[in-house]
Amino acid sequence: MATLGAQKKHRVTIVGSGNWGTTMSKLVAENVKANPQLFEETVQMWVYEEEVTVPKDSRHFDPASELATKPQKLSELFNKVHENIKYLPNITIPANVVANPDVADSCKDSTILIFVLPHQFIPRVCDQLVGKIVPYARAICCTKGIDVSEKGVRLMSEAIGMRLNIYCGALSGANIASEIAQEKYSETTVAYDPPPMDSRAPSPSGSPNASQVDLISPSKPVPSARSAILQALPIDYPPLSHTNIRRLFHRPYFHVRIVDDVAGVSLGGALKNIIALGAGFVDGLGWGDNAKAAVMRVGILEMVKFGKNYFPDSSKSTTFTEESCGVADVVTSCMGGRNFRCAKMAIEKGKTVFEIEQEVLNGQKLQGTSTAYEVNEFLKQQGHEADFPLFTAVYNILEGNAKPEDIPELIEPKE
Numbered sequence: 170m171a172t173l174g175a176q177k178k179h180r181v182t183i184v185g186s187g188n189w190g191t192t193m194s195k196l197v198a199e200n201v202k203a204n205p206q207l208f209e210e211t212v213q214m215w216v217y218e219e220e221v222t223v224p225k226d227s228r229h230f231d232p233a234s235e236l237a238t239k240p241q242k243l244s245e246l247f248n249k250v251h252e253n254i255k256y257l258p259n260i261t262i263p264a265n266v267v268a269n270p271d272v273a274d275s276c277k278d279s280t281i282l283i284f285v286l287p288h289q290f291i292p293r294v295c296d297q298l299v300g301k302i303v304p305y306a307r308a309i310c311c312t313k314g315i316d317v318s319e320k321g322v323r324l325m326s327e328a329i330g331m332r333l334n335i336y337c338g339a340l341s342g343a344n345i346a347s348e349i350a351q352e353k354y355s356e357t358t359v360a361y362d363p364p365p366m367d368s369r370a371p372s373p374s375g376s377p378n379a380s381q382v383d384l385i386s387p388s389k390p391v392p393s394a395r396s397a398i399l400q401a402l403p404i405d406y407p408p409l410s411h412t413n414i415r416r417l418f419h420r421p422y423f424h425v426r427i428v429d430d431v432a433g434v435s436l437g438g439a440l441k442n443i444i445a446l447g448a449g450f451v452d453g454l455g456w457g458d459n460a461k462a463a464v465m466r467v468g469i470l471e472m473v474k475f476g477k478n479y480f481p482d483s484s485k486s487t488t489f490t491e492e493s494c495g496v497a498d499v500v501t502s503c504m505g506g507r508n509f510r511c512a513k514m515a516i517e518k519g520k521t522v523f524e525i526e527q528e529v530l531n532g533q534k535l536q537g538t539s540t541a542y543e544v545n546e547f548l549k550q551q552g553h554e555a556d557f558p559l560f561t562a563v564y565n566i567l568e569g570n571a572k573p574e575d576i577p578e579l580i581e582p583k584e
């Protein structure tokens with residue numbers, strides 16, 4: 170690891186390289202370059218390897234050349250042309266992002282792991298990292314989804330943190346990746362609130378220094394199970410204070426607000442994808458903006474209720490209303506998100522959302538479909554399906570048990 174005198178620098182890995190993952194690599198790479206006292210210049214990006222063929226109109230290759238016609242490994246092509254031609258075409262990514270197809274190698278020695286994978290792949294990828302990362306690494310989950318099992322519901326940040334024994338915060342907001350990649354202004358919400366650590370790990374370079382402690386809310390009790398497994402960041406690293414976390418993500422075109430409500434931020438991102446499917450269904454029927462607004466209103470109420478009911482100690486309803494990760498993300502997702510667009514197209518073309526996803530997304534993944542199933546499985550476990558009529562209606566439409574035309578009746582409060 171590179172050092173600056175006695176001070177080490179944080180090494181950053183982006184775990185994921187889809188549409189948002191690659192966009193995240195761009196903005197983080199710009200920020201590590203702008204903050205060389207805090208971060209190593211090279212940003213690793215784990216690429217789920219696949220063979221790709223360069224599009225005929227690619228700006229990088231002569232269409233007649235062998236490279237333009239022969240399938241190539243996505244990671245190798247990325248490192249050659251500094252563009253993810255499959256998941257974020259026509260956007261140049263800074264040269265300090267290095268694509269790496271080996272997930273353990275990409276995360277080795279990194280103190281900051283940024284997870285940006287479709288949520289269904291998170292458990293398997295984390296399992297490959299167990300025992301392969303530095304024990305005091307910190308993670309931020311930019312994935313939108315939840316983790317449901319017979320034991321109940323967990324945030325993706327919890328799924329990551331518990332598998333890897335590290336602290337994991339969350340980043341979520343009204344963030345359509347292609348707009349951010351083009352440096353169009355948007356806001357986001359970062360929740361970062363690791364439990365306070367009593368002291369920093371022993372360091373050869375000196376005793377713990379209060380100004381460098383990376384604790385954020387000293388007033389919060391440390392849950393004993395978590396404090397037992399979490400390791401303090403060694404003193405010779407810059408603290409991961411809110412200021413430094415903000416330096417990692419904030420750009421002139423990407424404004425960051427930091428909060429401590431990891432549950433609220435994570436739930437907003439996950440649940441809005443179900444609402445966006447509902448909005449797409451009514452838009453696909455040609456019912457117009459009033460119908461869409463009705464679906465959004467009911468969806469927002471269910472989102473707030475879900476947090477209150479199932480994460481009562483950790484989520485705050487104000488996060489949904491005041492921060493980008495709540496109502497604002499519902500709005501943008503119901504106007505231009507992939508879940509909205511695919512649900513709308515499914516109704517217009519008389520196909521299922523799953524078929525449309527395969528046909529039009531070129532490998533990108535919807536998160537609303539699996540989240541609707543996961544939320545429904547959890548609500549069934551609780552016997553609470555009727556308390557969340559929109560979430561239940563979206564699930565039933567996906568399953569073929571209800572029609573989009575039934576939505577007004579399905580979401581009407583029952584006597």
Ligand SMILES: NC(=O)C1=CN([C@@H]2O[C@H](COP(=O)(O)OP(=O)(O)OC[C@H]3O[C@@H](n4cnc5c(N)ncnc54)[C@H](O)[C@@H]3O)[C@@H](O)[C@H]2O)C=CC1
Nearest residue numbers: 186187188189190217285286287290312313345346533534
């Ligand atoms: N694209 C967007 O506008 C935004 C996406 N997000 C969230 O970020 C997360 C990641 O989404 P994107 O980066 O957009 O991905 P994407 O949907 O564009 O791409 C799918 C990704 O999954 C990878 N993949 C396919 N099979 C895999 C496997 N078996 N194991 C591991 N990876 C595999 C592909 O290589 C690709 O990188 C999702 O939870 C999404 O909701 C959040 C904000 C904005």
Ligand SMILES: O=C(CO)COP(=O)(O)O
Nearest residue numbers: 342343344345506507508
């Ligand atoms: O999360 C997003 C916008 O904030 C992107 O939503 P989609 O996955 O529906 O495109």
